[in-house]
Amino acid sequence: MEAYVVATACTKFEKKPNQTFKGLTEEVYLDLLREAELENGDLIGQAWFGNCGMGTFGQRNIRGQVCFTPLVNKKLFPERVGIINVEGGCATGSMAFHGAWKDVVSGIEDVSLAIGVEKIFQPDRPDMIQEIYDGGIDQFDKDEWIKFYKDVGDQLGKPFNPEEKKGTIFMNTYGLQALWHMKKFGTTQKQIALAASKNHFHGSLNEKAQYQFKVSVEDVLNDREISYPLTRSMCAPIGDGAAAALICSKKGLKLFTKEVQDRAIKIKSSVLTGGKYRTLDEPGLSRIAAQKAFKQADIIQKDIDILEIHDATSFCEIYQLEMLGFCDDGKGGQFVEEGKTSLDGELPVNLSGGLVSKGHPVGATGLSMVHELSVQLKGEGAKRQSKRHKYALAENGGGVIGFEEAACSVIILQSPF
Structure with missing residues (x-):
């Protein structure tokens, strides 16, 4: 139906x-x-x-x-x-x-x-903020994920300290994922910064974004470190x-x-998948969600014109481009560096500004992606309007289990025109 x-x-x-x-x-x-x-x-x-x-x-x-x-x-x-x-x-x-x-x-x-x-x-209540974020990771068996991240950190030469308070625990896990990707595929910190800078530019065109200012690649790289290789400008705000x-x-x-x-x-498709403790080189749950969503929609990646990707950190844009099948594994950084995900690129990503610029009030984020894509598909994006807008895809992840999200959604939408 x-x-x-x-x-x-x-x-x-x-x-x-x-x-x-x-x-x-x-x-x-x-x-x-x-x-x-x-x-x-x-x-x-x-x-x-x-x-x-x-x-x-x-x-x-x-x-x-x-x-x-x-x-x-x-x-x-x-x-x-x-x-x-x-x-x-x-x-x-x-x-x-x-x-x-x-x-x-x-x-x-x-x-x-x-x-x-x-x-x-x-x-005046940072403890309340912390409590909300703590709910996104297992509170019953903390030793399990602490050991997991410490083992990964030891392999990467980046010690994992759950008491480090430069950001939420999720920023530490994303930092580990990004560093693993850099060591495995040669992805660079500058490529992550390029994704961040691009999305801050998109956010400067969105009147509903939390951050409506541009940030240069150099300023992204020179911003305060949250969890190497991630700086503050690469991370979604509260x-x-x-x-x-x-x-x-x-x-x-x-x-x-x-x-x-x-x-x-x-609505061409809507799919949910669940996370697990996967091995470091095993594809993530978003790949499974994307495969199911494309099958349900009866289209392929080349049909998609615009994306909203869950960039809780800017590394996520690089990684999810790979998991969703828009480029080969390990090539997400190059894909971004070539300008393909910019407003005038062949596959615009996060024209809303993404989480790093638009903002990330967690319970509303997924529906804000649907809103942005609906605006784009109706041709109402004004200065940030994509030239091509027949099919659009939203990828939204939640919580964390090991090296991936606890839950993932992929939604594919079709323009009325």
């Missing part, structure tokens, strides 16, 4: 210490209604609410129900509609999308909502925000105005 993204919305990503979860929910939901040309959400039959950090603020259960109560009271969200709460680390938003997509393709609902809402930044998507069936599409119908994005 066919499914469509009928509307998307995304707040500006930034540090919002005075904003509330309910406020972010209402802001992005009302933007979504306006985009869908709806006065209220009475068409919605199901909702999937993604969030990671709310429990740290005291709301550990019924998160979506709590955040939507004001909207129900205002008659903006329908009464008695079920809300399913979703959490999957940085892949949370994509999991919410996947749930809403399954509602539609299964024939159970004609219209389903996916929303991701996140607050992480607390200026921030808050929300994003949402409204998904419908072919039958449900007829419930919207003709203008909205004409701009609906077709």
